[in-house]
Amino acid sequence: MASATTFTKFAHLQFPLADVLKATNNFHPDNIIGRGGLGPAYKGQLRRAGKLVKISALRLDRKHGGRDVEFWTEISALSDLDHPNIVSIIGFCDEKNEKVIITSYAAKGSLKGHLDSPKLTWTQRLKICVGVARALSYLHYDERRGYGVIHLNVNSSTILLDENLEARLSGFKVSIKQSLNRMDHVVLSDPIGTIGYLDPAIETTKGVTHKSDIYSFGVVLFEILCGRKAFIRDEANRFLAPLAKSHYENETLQDIILPALLDQMSPQSLRRYSKTSYFCLKEERAHRPHMLHIVDELEKALNFQPGLEDFLGKDQVVGELENAAHEIPEEGVERSYMDEFAYKHKNAMQPQSMHEIIKNKANLRISFEDVNQATQNFHRNNCIGGGGFGKVYKGNLKDGDGFKTIVAKRLDTKLGQGEQQFLSELQILLEYKHENVIGLIGYCDENNEKIIVFEYAPKGSLDRYLSDVSLTWVERLNICIDVASALYFFHGGVGKQARVIHRDIKSANILLNDGWKAKLADFGLSLISPLTHEIDYIIDHACGTEGYLDPLYREKGFLTLEL
Structure with a gap:
């Protein structure tokens, strides 16, 4: 069963509540070392393999909701990761x-508490940046896992520092796993993260990519340079990102750099650092550098920094900043994810973003005028269904010298929902084609209208025939085989580097042609997941149709192929 498989994977990490209470002195307030979105974190000492180990214990605060999804997402992510600049999971407790x-203890706390400290030197700051960049590069590229991780909450609070000021990235509660050759693809999502660090492209693309982490990291780089937080509520310049970009472009960056750092900086070091930070904040994701490039640039910035940090005058630093502001990005800054991945992995494939896929399918674009005419101005007599996205219409679309019967799913923008489902369905139907999957005829995206046009299934949906005695046992078996074939195709990722989890299998989404040929339809809730990783997805909330939901998925948020 899915439940046994899922929990067995993490069983070796589980600690009794009694051990955690003893380690934290019954969650004594004196042991609180921080608070986050999930709840307070406590320091303590836990006995592990006969030794006392210093730990951090993040305790979920039930006053603010269940948060079970974030809890299991963090455990799932950390249990697969092993990097010196990522916090190590020791275990967890799920009892009473x-x-x-439970994670390794970071003696110096979060980077946020050290931003304005003059004691944190420029060289130390550079080393912290390099450590975080290496962690993100590992998340985005490491081929040993077979999938990438998008962190989605990179900020100065989730960057922890050990006793040697070595950086440890934490806070994986909203992270997403994505197959390596799909890291440039948009993962449909509401805005996720922390104010001041959010990728502005989420608003236009309705989702995230690994470049969302790049933007957030760019904000952190400027926090470290300027010694101030990304967002200060009561200040005129509340957001650091636009302020830093403006000063960089106007060659006045020295006005907002933490004063204690100006006399410590090598000119070449600052040039590399400030330029890299600036390009991380580009509005267009394609113009932001990749982590492999960022690691290289930050390492160079560190190497340019001599051991003595008080040798340079402020005037020389300012001059170097003025030169840097006029430079164009070095070769490689605008390379695609897979180009960058191929830098290390020669056999990588070049994927396209979702918008590029649609753009390159011009032969499938249907004008709104044609769809409008086919459905008789979306006449109510032609409406054959609907949902949160809008309505579905039957119609006759001009096809050469004749007409063909089609189904048009029209997004109703007045409902304020459904756009992500629309885009997800279109993406899947463009990329995944099978004889038992409803066929895509085309799409319309003009005049603020979004419409997907499908082939017409004359017999309608399976739910209409469940009690029909004329539907024979052999015909029912063939329908089952057809649907199983479609799911086998999606789950196996045949010919693809990723698999699809439908998430809304039900008789109403199984359509029937003449001859009872079954076609699986309605992919608005579907997810695309890495092919090379055992799936144990944990998502925002269980979705689907009551009566069809896997109990484990509904109760715990665990999404597996078995659902």
């Missing part, structure tokens, strides 16, 4: 309504 995530 207490949920606790």
